[in-house]
Amino acid sequence: MRTLDEYPALDLLESRGIPAAARELADSEEAAVAAAARIGYPVVFKISAPSALHKTEIGGVAVGIRDEAEARAAYRGILERAAAAGIVRMSGLRGVLVQEMVKGGVEFILGGYRDPGFGPVVMVGLGGIFTELLKEAAFRLAPVDEAEARRMVLETRARVLAGGFRGAPPLDLGPLCSAIAELSRMMSESEEIAEFDVNPFVLTPSGGRALDALFKYR
Amino acid sequence: MDSFFDSAGCAVIGASANPSKAGYQILANMVAAGYPGGLYPVNASGGEILGRPSRPSLDAIENEVNLVVLSAPAAATPDILAQMDRRMRKQGDIRAVVCAAAGFAEVKTPEGTAWQKSLTEFCRSRGIRLLGPNCVGVIDVNRKVDTTFIAGITHVPGGISFVSQSGAVGAWLLMNWAASPAGGVGFNKFVTVGNMADVDIIESVSYAGADPATRVLGVYVEGSAEARRLVEAAGEVARDKPVAILKVGRTDEGAQAASSHTGSLAGTDALYDGAFRQHGITRVRSVEELSDVLRAFDSLPLPAGNRVFILTQAGGPGILCVDELASAGIFQPARVSDATKSALKDCLPPIASICHPEGHADITAAAGAREHVESLEILLRDPGVDAVLFITVATLFLDLAAMARGMAEVVERLQGEGVSKPVLPAVLSGDWTRESRGILEKAGIPTFESPERAVRALAALRSYAEFRGRRPS
Numbered sequence: 001m002r003t004l005d006e007y008p009a010l011d012l013l014e015s016r017g018i019p020a021a022a023r024e025l026a027d028s029e030e031a032a033v034a035a036a037a038r039i040g041y042p043v044v045f046k047i048s049a050p051s052a053l054h055k056t057e058i059g060g061v062a063v064g065i066r067d068e069a070e071a072r073a074a075y076r077g078i079l080e081r082a083a084a085a086g087i088v089r090m091s092g093l094r095g096v097l098v099q100e101m102v103k104g105g106v107e108f109i110l111g112g113y114r115d116p117g118f119g120p121v122v123m124v125g126l127g128g129i130f131t132e133l134l135k136e137a138a139f140r141l142a143p144v145d146e147a148e149a150r151r152m153v154l155e156t157r158a159r160v161l162a163g164g165f166r167g168a169p170p171l172d173l174g175p176l177c178s179a180i181a182e183l184s185r186m187m188s189e190s191e192e193i194a195e196f197d198v199n200p201f202v203l204t205p206s207g208g209r210a211l212d213a214l215f216k217y218r
Numbered sequence: 219m220d221s222f223f224d225s226a227g228c229a230v231i232g233a234s235a236n237p238s239k240a241g242y243q244i245l246a247n248m249v250a251a252g253y254p255g256g257l258y259p260v261n262a263s264g265g266e267i268l269g270r271p272s273r274p275s276l277d278a279i280e281n282e283v284n285l286v287v288l289s290a291p292a293a294a295t296p297d298i299l300a301q302m303d304r305r306m307r308k309q310g311d312i313r314a315v316v317c318a319a320a321g322f323a324e325v326k327t328p329e330g331t332a333w334q335k336s337l338t339e340f341c342r343s344r345g346i347r348l349l350g351p352n353c354v355g356v357i358d359v360n361r362k363v364d365t366t367f368i369a370g371i372t373h374v375p376g377g378i379s380f381v382s383q384s385g386a387v388g389a390w391l392l393m394n395w396a397a398s399p400a401g402g403v404g405f406n407k408f409v410t411v412g413n414m415a416d417v418d419i420i421e422s423v424s425y426a427g428a429d430p431a432t433r434v435l436g437v438y439v440e441g442s443a444e445a446r447r448l449v450e451a452a453g454e455v456a457r458d459k460p461v462a463i464l465k466v467g468r469t470d471e472g473a474q475a476a477s478s479h480t481g482s483l484a485g486t487d488a489l490y491d492g493a494f495r496q497h498g499i500t501r502v503r504s505v506e507e508l509s510d511v512l513r514a515f516d517s518l519p520l521p522a523g524n525r526v527f528i529l530t531q532a533g534g535p536g537i538l539c540v541d542e543l544a545s546a547g548i549f550q551p552a553r554v555s556d557a558t559k560s561a562l563k564d565c566l567p568p569i570a571s572i573c574h575p576e577g578h579a580d581i582t583a584a585a586g587a588r589e590h591v592e593s594l595e596i597l598l599r600d601p602g603v604d605a606v607l608f609i610t611v612a613t614l615f616l617d618l619a620a621m622a623r624g625m626a627e628v629v630e631r632l633q634g635e636g637v638s639k640p641v642l643p644a645v646l647s648g649d650w651t652r653e654s655r656g657i658l659e660k661a662g663i664p665t666f667e668s669p670e671r672a673v674r675a676l677a678a679l680r681s682y683a684e685f686r687g688r689r690p691s
Contacts, residue, residue: 117445118489139492141446147688148496155495 376404551577
């Protein structure tokens, strides 16, 4: 099964008009430091390799990097731990993905797969710890339009946030609904996509952004 | 599938003079339905059944036979196929076969599977449609056909059609309806598909749904390998008429384990939930709810909005109603005008609690039939009310029959004036209120066993109204 890990997967999303966090691939410590400066601190470093699908588990993620010194240390640390996990240049290591640190916002998980009976389906649920905690998600047969995507979101407990929870301003679901609709179109247009996760997709007052994604092909 | 319902003659193979046999009951049901075509019992032992001479073989029937019902044991299949073959060579008039007999592929024996295969292949090669095997058959109330062996049902013409993967669930529903306060619930077509050797649940859904005499479609389904086609077929019907589906087997049938996070949240049941919502299909969770929802859809106008008024004569049942409305999560209390409030005050007993809280009036046990009826009319006339939940507990001094007649008169008169809103009564309860519920139901106002069940039926009406109101995208 061919997979698209984070780096190419986020590019794919952007090519379909789904916004993703600002990021640059850096193949050296110097490149990582320069990229972090361009994106603006604080940043996140994530190991980037087709085989590194569970980046956190191998210690391949550093968040809240505030300056150049932290960036250099984080880069070296990630590459050392990656090497310990067998991820080196020869096995496809690209380097480190330098990504803007998105603060606050509400995390969602978007997903899709092919069910033997239903064919292509899409889902949305609250992300982060809520995915495991609530075990709640709304499903639809792909494709869906933005209006149907909105009804999906409002079926989950995210409807509380949409109305403005505990004094927070109401959450604009528009970017999320557009992303769901576009992903559902991708799923139904291409027989090749077996499944995908966009996890998390973060909604902030300034819009929505995919922070990580994974596509698997048949 | 028309050939199951439109026939000039019907032969029942395996007909029996013994009233405890399916082969007798099928004939009895056809007679009771008033089947207009020729009805021919077929069995080897001869004699008369229900005044009709039985023939030894299908090809011995002189008149036209378009429909054949098989009630003989599965082991008789080779002989039956030989009879059918002779008839098709000579008269060539069989167009549909309902195989009510069991013992075919569902028992998973080599013989059973082979019999089903040869029956199916025979029918296919001769252009004959086959229902079953192992099904309860079909009913069409309007065309006076009943090939089932269900005892104790009544045929009342109506707009509900029901397609079932389970004969027993279908029988359960119809037997319940026969015991309803009005002595029956109106329906149109009834199809049980059994083993689905030829006609399957999806084709039946499309067929019954497209029938102009069907106003609302009910479906019982256990599962389909072609889940998307099933949902899309039902969804096609739901674009024009309400569809309620009792989909069972809610435990995970082995979620199609995507290895991702998505997979951990998925399950076939969640997919049915989402797909039904997407297509405007009402999902019901029990036979009782199926019955309530189908009756409500067939008789009541869809509510134009989500503003509900609870008109109750008793406190506790009214609170149950409020709680259930809250869990439905799609309703608002109806805020009525000051004029409406003062009209209610004028008509109701002084101890009545009016609009505390909004959308709720407790007219109290001091309210008689007149107070029930007048307050209902006042509320229905208020433009801020989209639906009324009407709850009353039979007190000794409440003239239930007068109340029911008055309610029916108000609803009919207002409809004549263009005020068409659903009223869902829970007249509590039991045999004591049966007569009044019968009066309401005969007037086209379905009644409910409890306030909660009335709320769930209203929620189905409202969700479907919302679906129909969406702009086409």
